[in-house]
Amino acid sequence: MEHHQVVIYLAAMAAGGLLGWVAPGLGPGLEHAINPVLGALLFVTFLQVPAAELVRSLRDGRFLSAAMVVNFVVVPLLVAAMFAFLPADQAMRLGVLLVLLCPCVDYVIVFSGLASGSSHRLLAATPVLLVAQMLLLPGYLYLFMGSELADIVEVGPFIEAFVVLIVIPLALAWALQAWAARQPAGQKVSDGANTTMVPLMAATLLVVVASQVPKLGGSLADIAAVIPFYVVFLIVMAFAGKAAARLFRLDAPAGRAIVFTGATRNSLVVLPLALALPDSLAVASVVVVTQTLVEVFGMIAYVRLVPRLMPADDRATDVPVAP
Template sequence: MEHHQVAAYLAAMAVGALLGWVAPGLGPGLEHAINPVLGALLFVTFLQVPAAELVRSLRDGRFLSAAVVVNFVVVPLVVAAMFALLPSDQAVRLGVLLVLLCPCVDYVIVFSGLAGGSSRRLLAATPVLLVAQLLLLPGFLYLFMGSEPADIVEVGPFLEAFVVLIVIPLALAWALQAWAARSPAGQRVSDGATTAMVPLMAATLLVVVASQVPKLGNSLGDVVAVIPFYVAFLIVMAFAGKAVAHLFRLDASSGRAIVFTGATRNSLVVLPLALALPDSLAVAAVVVVTQTLVEVLGMVTYVRLVPRLVPVDDKRSAVPA
């Protein structure tokens, strides 16, 4: 499974797209399955990050600073550069801003780990990134679009995502780690759980794609209009993330993690915000969903290309992280 994981992920997305197309009525039910499947995936991811290493990573001020700079300085500048070129529809622009200005705090850890990035450093950075986006998003929306859009940001979806996708899986992973350290039975359970990484990632991609494809049908024009911007964002942030990692003199593992955190966005958390908008702004949700689909394909590509972009023999690798 590890050797053929990229093929498995592409197949899962293809099956999800087909399922969403032929059975759109399943979409709402599958949408409710996203958080449980994603939570299980993150539990397995956290299980491979010893608690002691996570605590040490919290003291890594250089990596945390790089993560903040790439997400809350570089990304807004990139978004500002493309903002004037976006379609003039306010709902489309709002959807793009909502999703691009918020860094991912969940499956970025998994994809970064698959590319040899430092999962434990990204995990340690998630509380900082989540709180920062919650505080800064209203201000960013105000700068780009004025006061009215800034008023839609709510704390609830962010807190729910943090508890369901980070706190609970992490607590369960640490409990299993403690059991495995004391008991052969616990070690067997832990070893068995870690083998589920690839199937869980495939299941996550299938569920996300299948649940969101039915929503794209009536807004094809809006989808087509924003896809080039999302693709351009992924391309630009690959090199911007590498530049930030170089600026902070990070090693290859940390540098790859910075590339991933700069490129992946918090679509699964901001989607409830977009869905709660008035009917006049309903297209924003479709724009957010479109970013999810583009990003998933982009992450599969990143897993293959980022190790080449930030190779282990990079000069930064000589500098301790």
């Protein structure tokens, strides 16, 4: 399965799209399955990185600084440059802001790993990125759209996502690592869990697409206007991430991880925010889902192209450092 991951993921998305189109009534039920499936995926992801290595990664000041600058300085500046050209509809603009201003903390780790990026560094950065976006998002919305729309975004879904998608999977992964280190039975369970990465990723994509496709039907004409912005975002952030990696003198694996964290957005976590908006802003959730679909195809391209953009012998650490 690992040798055919891209094909499997595309097939999962196609199956999800077909299921959502044929049986739209399943959408609400499938929405409740998103967090459990995603939590299981992150549990397996955390399991593959030893706890001690994860703790050491938190002390990697240059990587964390690069991730923060890319996500909370470069990305807002790029969004500001695009903002004036977005459709005038407030709900559509709000949807674009919600999804583009929040860095991904879930499947970015998987895709970065597929491109030989430093997944363990991204794992260490996920709590910092999630807390930072939770604190900064209201301020960003206020700057872009005014106080009325900023006030309707609540932090509750972010806190829930932090506990369900980060704290619980990480604690379970560390517990299993400790068991595996002491008992052969624990090692067998750990080895078995590690083989589920590809199926869980496929299941996550299928559930997300199937649960959200029914909402796209009546808004296809509207959402088509935001697709070019998502594509431009992916293209620009590839080169912005590379520039940030060079600025902070990161090696190629770390630099690839920075490219991925800058390009991938937190659509699965901000979707509950969009779904909780008033009916007058309901199209915002469709705009968020559209970004998910565009991004998954973009990530498949990234997996192939980012290693070429930042080859293994492209050593940013060769930049002279002042004594």
